[in-house]
Amino acid sequence: MLRLEPRPQASKAMVYLSPLLALLLTLVSGFLIFMLLGVNAGEALYAFFIQPVSDSYGVSELLVKAVPLVLIGVGLAVGFRANVWNIGAEGQLAMGAVFAGGLAIWVPTDSGGWVLPLMMVLGVLGGMFWAAIPALLRTRYNANEILTSLMLSYVALLFLSYLVHGPWRDPDGFNFPESKLFDDFATLPLLLEGTRLHLGLLLTLVIVAGVWVMLARTLVGFQVRVVGASPRAAQFAGFRERALVWFALLLSGALAGLAGMIEVSGPIGQLVPQVSPGYGFTAIIVAFVGRLHPLGVTIAGVLLALSYLGGENLQIVMGLPQAVTGVFQGMLLFYLLACDVLIQYRVRVGRPRVAGGEL
Amino acid sequence: MSESVLMLQAVALTIIGAATPLLFAALGEMVTERSGVLNLGLEGMMLIGAVAAFAATVVSGNPYLGVLAGAAAGALVALLHGLLVLSLLANQVATGLAMTLFGVGLSALLGAGFVGTTITPLPTLAIPLLADVPLLGSLLFDHNALVYLSLLLVVGLSLFIYHTRAGLILRAVGESPSSAHALGYPVIRIRYLALIFGGAMAGVGGAYLSLVSTPMWSENMTAGRGWVALALVVFASWKPGRVLAGAYMFGGVTILQLHGQGMGVSIPSQFLSMLPYLATVVVLVLISRDSVKLRENRPASLGRVFRPSA
Amino acid sequence: MTTQDFTPRLQLQQVVKAFPGCLANDRVDLRVMPGEIHALLGENGAGKSTLVKMIFGLLRPDAGTLSWEGETVRVESPARARQLGIGMVFQHFSLFEALTVKENIALGMGNPPPMKELERQILAVEERYGLPLDPNRAVHSLSVGEKQRIEIVRCLLQNPRLLIMDEPTSVLTPQEADKLFVTLRQLRSEGCSILYISHKLDEVRQLCDAATILRGGRNVGTCVPAEETAASMAALMVGETIEVVESGVAVERGAVRLALRQVSRPAASALAVALDEISLEVHSGEIVGIAGVAGNGQAELLEALSGEWLCAADKVSLDGQGVGHLGPHKRRQRGLCFVPEERLGHGSVPEMSLHDNALLSGYSRQPFLRRGFVRQGAVKDFAREVIDRFDVRCSGFGAAAGSLSGGNLQKFIVGREVHQTPEVLVIAQPTWGVDAGAAAIIHRSLQALAAQGTAVLVVSQDLDELMLISHRIGAICGGRLSPLYQRNDLTIEEVGLLMTGTALETAGVMYAADHSRGDAHVAS
Known part of the structure; x- marks a missing residue:
């Protein structure tokens, strides 16, 4: 019989081992799923995990997809630490894209270098605006932010869809639901010729470092951690929970909005009905797999970016549905949560041992 | 005259069609939450139920078997959820999100082969005699089996929760698992049962979507209904009768969306599609505003990890 | 037989x-x-x-x-x-x-x-x-x-x-x-x-x-x-002989440091108690004890004292300054430290280290911050001092608060506040569930703090404890506070009567009213 026995102190080693164990279990399960689907499992795993990054272009694509995931994930991680469950990042991303894209569409074609920085500001503001609604509803009316932020995601995506089907549709675009292509001054400069790798990567690294310092070294970061761990202790300390709810939602909204701006002014280059293949939701997994820690989130972001590339490649090479990506992502989070029990508990076999029973 | 009757009938069918899947999912979730477990994976369970029901119907040709398959699939996923949150003591919020993301992916993968396939939907069962009553007869007594079942479930759960010993134990477990454990009740087992019931009902709700509402399978076809059901449970203060009212109110909002354009309203379809989501937010705000009252109705241990200790 | x-x-x-x-x-x-x-x-x-x-x-x-x-x-x-x-x-x-x-x-x-x-x-x-x-x-x-x-x-x-x-x-x-x-x-x-x-x-x-x-x-x-x-x-x-804590008798009582003036508070929920015009004064150098059966308004009173619940400025005053509208952080800066009843999850964050828990309430009064950044060294030094001074048995300041035994964690939490030598200390259930050795250390530290001029308010359900360390005692019942009496004028049965909300005068016992109340009004 298996039993869980609490550890006297949380295991530091398991904090780091658990994601690796989860990854291993995901691979094993993936192998079994591919076998059940009747394809060569070894080949499929190769096509999913290795082939997409076997050349330098593949690696650059990996980073392009990792940028929004890390950016959103690190913001969500701060929120999750404070027990603020923003799961509407997908909508905040869309609003960031709308705000930033709106400017790019609106400015005359002979505008200058000021457009891009202003788009960044607008992207951030768009995300913050959309995250401010659940923040207001929670702090003023006590409404659960999980449900409100998610519902607002649907609203934001519909709004974006309306814009590109309607007022913002490219008049010369053969009636496709797309905006015009952004001008050069509204597009992120590339870091490497021949790839889609853009300035957003550097921006992301700077932001990750900043959040890391904030969490580990400042009073605000400490407040975030205390509010998440025990809200009453935070009250006792005199930390204002409402202010922290606002902080966590605005920060994660800002970063999701920035990610939206980066997507439309970088890899996509215009507004389309679907600016993100679910980055806002996948970033939830990124945050957890990354242990809600900025460095971990960065690694996890790259890993989950690979799941997107892998899914696409699998469709091309073996004709499997792209939904495989979602299954792998879900399984990874699943196994991670299961393995995390080992941080606080250890598994024992059989009946409790008598400690010091002999004298 | 006959035109307005037809109109009325169309409206009623829209409401019932939108309300019934929500009613199943929300009633199941209400039972789950009464035991103290928060199942944020409802959306994923509905999707899995929808795809399983559709696939089983395609394979067997029998939509009733499809409903059973939907329930079983939902229950199975709920069991997995229970393994994490009840046996492995995982965070209920995080696990629920994982369930939903997993359900979206898995249902899309399983359903990939069924996109575009058609089935015979769940037939309507006119209740003899009653259905022949003019006007009301066809409104109330000419529906498919799941509609009747959902209404029976409301009555059954009201009786169960307030008038049976098992219902009392369920409430007690949700109120204070440690006290219930101290009195010798198997808290974890009871929570598993409540969670599995909730999963099965979410599966039936999903089955309704793929077997009746559309009837076909498409990726992500629940479009947030699982989350709406979660909000309904809060709105209903965990009471079966109010879940019914909430689900039908929500169905009413959907009429605007579906019939809005037909009635010649010149609002872009996207804005009409936003209505159910906005309505959910508004309802949630209205009900949550009174935090004292909310706390009194809410199962006290909702969402908290419980480990039967010494 | x-x-x-x-x-x-x-x-x-x-x-x-x-x-x-x-x-x-x-x-x-x-x-x-x-x-x-x-x-x-x-x-x-x-x-x-x-x-x-x-x-x-x-x-x-x-x-x-x-x-x-x-x-x-x-x-x-x-x-x-x-x-x-x-x-x-x-x-x-x-x-x-x-x-x-x-x-x-x-x-x-x-x-x-x-x-x-x-x-x-x-x-x-x-x-x-x-x-x-x-x-x-x-x-x-x-x-x-x-x-x-x-x-x-x-x-x-x-x-x-x-x-x-x-x-x-x-x-x-x-x-x-x-x-x-x-x-x-x-x-x-x-x-x-x-x-x-x-x-x-x-x-x-x-x-x-x-x-x-x-x-x-x-x-x-x-x-x-x-x-x-x-x-x-x-x-x-x-088993072991515990050094007996001497019952605190004669004190050099100073000016009023903590005062509540007719603090009323409606019940926040069906589970809460309303406070009904609570007034009290605690002087420099004295320990005042508040007895009462659990659930008679202690939690609400403590929140009003710590600043977790806010009221009009002049309802609560510290050294004559109104602080009723200020939260815990600002009250701490003005000299009021607080030990809550719940050790885990209120007075400390169980999964955090002792030095993080030192920062939890220490940031208001200690030089722990520089431009919003935490000075880790200063926090750790402070935690080490508390551990040494109050004989907290643990593996070091990095130990998680939740890994300590109840007695040792309570010593740390009380020590964290006492070590800051506050002007006023409000402490709830100082020795609840704590072994006799730790209880003695805590009691002595409270007495020493009072001797240095701190005003100490103890809210406890343990009558023996209150009779041991308090100079004046009152009881709270149904959200109302009895008058405070000199400890030496009371028997334990009389405190029991106060706990049921019975006025001693109507119970047929006459007491010289506590003269300090009159004095205090003059002082303020």
Whole structure:
């Protein structure tokens, strides 16, 4: 019989081992799923995990997809630490894209270098605006932010869809639901010729470092951690929970909005009905797999970016549905949560041992 | 005259069609939450139920078997959820999100082969005699089996929760698992049962979507209904009768969306599609505003990890 | 008639129970005779609760035998225990606040009759044992004493032959305790055995026929309490001689440092108590004690004092300055430190290190911050000083707060505030669930702090503690505070009367009113 026995102190080693164990279990399960689907499992795993990054272009694509995931994930991680469950990042991303894209569409074609920085500001503001609604509803009316932020995601995506089907549709675009292509001054400069790798990567690294310092070294970061761990202790300390709810939602909204701006002014280059293949939701997994820690989130972001590339490649090479990506992502989070029990508990076999029973 | 009757009938069918899947999912979730477990994976369970029901119907040709398959699939996923949150003591919020993301992916993968396939939907069962009553007869007594079942479930759960010993134990477990454990009740087992019931009902709700509402399978076809059901449970203060009212109110909002354009309203379809989501937010705000009252109705241990200790 | 004529109702032999890292019961023997009130005595952590949980089927012993009326039995569940005829009244009630009295009682029975019949039976038992209670009331609306009555009625309905009571008087006023003893004696006369867990020696001597004493999980003796002195039993219970804390008498009282002026607060929920015009003053150098049964407004009062609940500025003042509108951080900066009742999750974050927990309340008054950044070195130094000064046993300042024993964590939390030498210290339940050694250290540190000029306000349910360290004492009942009396003018029974909301004057006792109240008004 298996039993869980609490550890006297949380295991530091398991904090780091658990994601690796989860990854291993995901691979094993993936192998079994591919076998059940009747394809060569070894080949499929190769096509999913290795082939997409076997050349330098593949690696650059990996980073392009990792940028929004890390950016959103690190913001969500701060929120999750404070027990603020923003799961509407997908909508905040869309609003960031709308705000930033709106400017790019609106400015005359002979505008200058000021457009891009202003788009960044607008992207951030768009995300913050959309995250401010659940923040207001929670702090003023006590409404659960999980449900409100998610519902607002649907609203934001519909709004974006309306814009590109309607007022913002490219008049010369053969009636496709797309905006015009952004001008050069509204597009992120590339870091490497021949790839889609853009300035957003550097921006992301700077932001990750900043959040890391904030969490580990400042009073605000400490407040975030205390509010998440025990809200009453935070009250006792005199930390204002409402202010922290606002902080966590605005920060994660800002970063999701920035990610939206980066997507439309970088890899996509215009507004389309679907600016993100679910980055806002996948970033939830990124945050957890990354242990809600900025460095971990960065690694996890790259890993989950690979799941997107892998899914696409699998469709091309073996004709499997792209939904495989979602299954792998879900399984990874699943196994991670299961393995995390080992941080606080250890598994024992059989009946409790008598400690010091002999004298 | 006959035109307005037809109109009325169309409206009623829209409401019932939108309300019934929500009613199943929300009633199941209400039972789950009464035991103290928060199942944020409802959306994923509905999707899995929808795809399983559709696939089983395609394979067997029998939509009733499809409903059973939907329930079983939902229950199975709920069991997995229970393994994490009840046996492995995982965070209920995080696990629920994982369930939903997993359900979206898995249902899309399983359903990939069924996109575009058609089935015979769940037939309507006119209740003899009653259905022949003019006007009301066809409104109330000419529906498919799941509609009747959902209404029976409301009555059954009201009786169960307030008038049976098992219902009392369920409430007690949700109120204070440690006290219930101290009195010798198997808290974890009871929570598993409540969670599995909730999963099965979410599966039936999903089955309704793929077997009746559309009837076909498409990726992500629940479009947030699982989350709406979660909000309904809060709105209903965990009471079966109010879940019914909430689900039908929500169905009413959907009429605007579906019939809005037909009635010649010149609002872009996207804005009409936003209505159910906005309505959910508004309802949630209205009900949550009174935090004292909310706390009194809410199962006290909702969402908290419980480990039967010494 | 001697007890040897009977088979023991309950007998434990060589019972062992281990938890990870701790041997809770080490070959414990216990024998309870029919119609006997048997005390199980011991300090906090002596293994009493573990032992009774095994008797009631909540825990399984690792070794040893349990016999019931001469037959060896295995009690694998509480249901089995109830079936044998064992009932238990828990220290922390296993009640469901949102349900009614009747529903709660039904839940505690293996096979309850229909609700109508059950209600009739409840009323019958209440009548017979003098335990008035409305079966249809929701539990959260009842007082603590009434809640205990539910548990007792629930047990009595099953006609138990052994009733286990875990620290039953810890939540009662002395007067309520006396009423309980009447009920218990009636049960004894009807042949029911009672296993009575306590660490209060006086009541054990008053009530119990025999006692088994545990220390560190082992038997250290049995005795007939009436034939012992409190001191001889205490020696067995505690083992080591504890330096006695001297009762604080004469003090050099200074100016008023903390004052509440007619603080009223509506009840925040059905579970909360309203505060009704609470006024009090605490002077520099004195320790004021507030007694009261749990749930009479202490939590609400403490929140008003700490700043977790805000009111008009002039309702609460520190050294003459209105601070009612300020939160905990700003009050701390102005000199008020606070120790809450709950150690874990309120006074500390269990999963965080001790130095992070030092930062938790220290950031307001200590030089821990520079431009929003935390000075880790300064925080760690402070944590180390607290650990050394208050003899906190732990693996270092990096240890998680939750990994410490209750006593050591309490020393750290009290030490964290005392070490900041505040102008005013408000402290709730300073030694709740703490072993005698740690309690002595905490009491002495409070006395030393007062001697340095701090005004100390202690809110506690432990009357012995309040009588020991306070200079003035009052009691809170139903959200109203009694006048404060000089400690030396009061007996413990009189404090008991105050706890029930009875004014001493109307009880026919005349007291010289506490003159300090008049003085204080002049001073402010």
